[in-house]
């Protein structure tokens with residue numbers, strides 16, 4: 001699949017592309033360095049809503065990858081921006097961590113448990129029965145239900161951790177109301193990243209390790225896509241999907257030389 005559109009903007013997933021948990025994937029640091037040196041616009045995308053971009057930049061630095069915090073786009077930021085556009089200076093009851101609470105404050109939202117416009121659910125490791133109960137009652141009273149991302153579980157060294165999608169399912173079961181999810185695979189995550197960069201879909205490439213999140217949302221946002229095989233997808237699995245990435249590479253190391261290439265697809 002070759003075309004002759006140039007690539008001005010790169011979006012890349014984080015986990016499974018640049019890092020595995022805390023460990024850098026070989027080539028990730030070089031890839032980020034060549035992106036910075038190229039002067040091209042880029043954002044590192046993550047559905048993780050626990051951390052602020054500053055926290056994530058520090059964690060990536062700890063792994064040997066130097067990404068400026070301005071170049072990190074989380075589902076928490078996308079959620080806050082979406083809500084600020086939908087209902088400026090609104091109010092929300094937030095179940096989540098600093099990454100989400102900070103993002104909501106930064107767009108001018110008031111956090112309240114009294115008649116909020118929205119209940120906003122993000123990732124947290126400290127879910128409480130009390131907070132979930134409050135969220136359920138507020139949704140029953142008319143608060144709109146938003147969740148940062150639908151991921152049902154996440155990895156940890158000790159094994160599976162329940163994630164935002166699982167807690168959202170609990171609230172949905174109790175209320176009969178489904179949340180609107182902002183993070184991948186909603187292409188809104190890509191559109192908001194493009195808006196943030198003032199970039200255009202035709203000249204943007206999305207790099208990811210998952211077909212059912214990174215590649216489908218990139219595709220639906222009109223981007224060209226690159227699947228790396230360092231994450232959760234093997235080469236054999238790609239053919240099972242009814243859609244395909246523009247390109248498949250072994251790892252991010254294979255992208256280093258493509259950043260300066262005018263026709264990398």
Ligand SMILES: [Mg+2]
Nearest residue numbers: 013015016209
């Ligand atoms: Mg990933």
